[in-house]
Amino acid sequence: MALALENLKIALDGFELAADLTVQGGGFIALLGPSGAGKSTVLNAVAGFVPVASGSVRWNGTRIDTLPPGKRPVATLFQDNNLFPHLSVARNIALALTARARPTANETRQVDEALARVGLGEMGARMPGTLSGGQQSRAALARVLLQDKPLVLLDEPFSALGPGQRREMLALCRDVLGGAGRTVLFVSHDPEDAAQADAISVVIDGTVSPPRPAAEVLEDPASPLRSYLGK
């Protein structure tokens, strides 16, 4: 399993992004760089939310950039609005399995299991607005867990949380998603968050570098990243 961005070019409102890299399946990969560098644009291109100017996005060799977002092997956790506020937590999670108003008994059991897996065992009947920020993130993670998508993109979904809770959530993602064999790409501009990744891909001024082991990148950063990290 591998995600390949082949000579990918994106042009958006005067901003240009170029990427040519391969991410091996099953990894926990950070996209690290300053704000406005193009980290989220990379995820949006993989998820199908921005048009690709040239090049391609492939999963296991199959081109996916021509598919609509719902047909791609991708599940995304956005910075906000990950849960429909008018649906209960359980209904939100069940959307990973069915759009029907009444899930089957089997689907309900899967939802309950996913909720338990992220530590929200008794909260299925609650409305999202009654949960804390951290609990909402866990609920959204439970839905991603149920989605049959091998590639998970985290577009700073935990940015509203404090540093401790954010790292706790990243660790939980690594645990539950990694345990389920998913490949995870997450965006970060915090080197301490990025340190939890297996590998880091540096994004600076619209250029995406191939992933390298996290420790290697953080201990001996290349020059553009060095000035960003203040080293």
Added chain:
Amino acid sequence: MARGAGTIAALLVLSLIAVPIGAVIWTAGGIAGLSAADWAAFRFTIWQALVSAGLSVLLAIPVARALARRRFRGRAALITLLGAPFVLPVIVAVMGLVSIFGRSGLVNTVLAGIGLPPVTIYGPQGVILAHVFFNLPLAVRMLVHGWLSIPAERFRVAAQLGQPVGRLLEWPMLRRTVPGVFVVIFLVCTTSFAVALILGGGPRATTLELAIYQAVRFEFDLGGAATLALIQLGVCVLAMAALIVVEAPDALGAGLDRTVERWDGSPRLDGLVMALAALFLILPLAAIILSGLPGLQQVPVSVYAAAGRSVIVALASMTLCILLAITIVTHGQNWPRVVATLPLSVTALVLGTGLFIVVFPFLRPSSVALPVTALMNALFALPFAVRILSTARDDAEAQFGRLADGLALSGWARMRVLILPRIRRPLGFAAGLAAALSMGDLGVITLFASGGQETLPLAMFRLMAAYQMEAAAGAAVLLVALSLGVFWLFDRGGRVGAGA
């Protein structure tokens, strides 16, 4: 699916406008044969619209300024009262004005008491008075929106610099806003029918709309009606073009924002201005209720049957309007929304005349009076419904569209899971508005209806025409109760459980 349905809905709207207009143009065969009376109607239409719009805007400026810069108990109620003309049937308001300014009304009683000659509400002055009554609140709401759009910090900067707020901030805002307000009201007044029908008439106060009605209904001169309809269409299209150039401010949701704490002006003078405006609006409504409640006992049984027909027409019209609006706003492209604004550029009488021409060779027009009325009412409520729902739908898509895309929610599933729950509140408001507008409509039905087909506003008009004023006042109370009732019911329905 959404795109296909939206395309069909937009094409249906387009054909409902184009086919009757085509029939009108075909029948008119040019505008060569205008009589002196037709020219008089044209001149009066333009003149009364200019005067009504001018007066409404001039009077609205001090009221809007007072509302924008004062916080007081009852401000929200006053703003709500200013929204009443959106849902109040025209004929009811006109009757209220007759109760105050009519032959035996409050004003003439006072004048007689101090030995002055009476004033009459019938004629050009009555038409203008009624138009100011309807459009003053509209102008106030739009101008308040303009005032509240000035950032609070700018008032503070002006205060610190010791600069006059009027010249520095308010005058530039008014220069930007007033042309749009004026053109909106001009357009409303050029297309006004019920006011001219009740208070106008004769060589001095006949509008184009009224002339069309008379040509169809009494002279059976379809060619003449078509010619007048063509001129009316031209006037509306020019006014709409002007509206696009000057850009009208918002009036539907305006006025309930937080006011800016102000230090300038006289609170007493502002209070007086607002009190006078409130009195001008409340007195006619209070007069209707007071005179109408005893009159309820004298309402003939046929009026209750008409009320039943009005409710059915309103529900059918609302359903059709909302279905069209939802399919149009979920289309995803802008052109169906542009098509949905087209009913603003034609009038019910013009389309009614066209439909009359189309159905006359095949059907007795009175046999389709109620379905045609429901259809036309839906069409004329559509621009408001589309505008109300567009913002809500676009917000829902902007917030949760990517999440829905990621979950592969499309078609009906997307509508059920995302769109309908998120637009529920504005949907209720739009449905209430469409139903109330239909309840109070006195337009197309006057062309088509014969005995046994009349709606409540038409039944009330006929009672007034027969000088059965007490029974008419009773019918007015019934009409107000039903119009406000259907509006409240749907608006409330949209709010229940929509807090998430």
